[in-house]
Structures are given as structure tokens and as C-alpha cells.
Amino acid sequence: MGEDELTTQGTTIEVSDLYESVARQFANDGFVDDLNTALSELSTTFIQKGLRISVNSVAVEPVRIEVLVSTEAAGPAP
Structure with a gap:
């Protein structure tokens, strides 16, 4: 692995080179919040x-x- 070698176990998925329309969605704060x-x-x-x-x-x-x-009997029960 190169400079980006992970120091802990796991999987990293990075998405880049998005279609322009998809990139615009990710630039929209409302979309990202949702x-x-x-x-x-x-x-x-x-x-x-x-x-x-x-x-x-x-x-x-x-x-x-x-x-x-x-x-209590009348209260919320698990």
C-alpha cells in the first residue's frame, strides 16, 4: 500500500469522478442532510x-x- 495505508482494519469506499448531475446533488446541503x-x-x-x-x-x-x-403496572413495559 502507498501513502494512504490504513492503520486499522476496515474497508474504505471512496467514490470520485461522479457524473456532473450527481456531483451537484452532493453539493446541495439539503440533499446531504437528507x-x-x-x-x-x-x-x-x-x-x-x-x-x-x-x-x-x-x-x-x-x-x-x-x-x-x-x-409500575400502568407504566411503559419492555
Whole structure:
């Protein structure tokens, strides 16, 4: 491997030389926000377990999931 040799195990997928229309989409903040949201929601479990996803060099963060549990009979149960 050359200068870009990874120091940890894993797979890196880099997409370049996009069609002009696709490159314009990735330059659109609204599109990138929607893409990040979709990736976050679909991959949150994997991100929490160590998967790293970046779009335009910005990390996709996992969705915070909260589970409400109560010991009371009328409260939320697991």
C-alpha cells in the first residue's frame, strides 16, 4: 500500500469522478442532510457498534434511541 495505508482494519469506499448531475446533488446541503438522516436512521445499530460512515468528510452520527421502562403496572413495559 502507498501513502494512504490504513492503520486499522476496515474497508474504505471512496467514490470520485461522479457524473456532473450527481456531483451537484452532493453539493446541495439539503440533499446531504437528507442522506445523512437516512443513513443514520438505517445504520444506527451498526454505527453504535463501530461502523463509521462519512458523507463529504462529515461523520454520520447514530440516532439516539431511548427506551422508557417502568416498574409500575400502568407504566411503559419492555
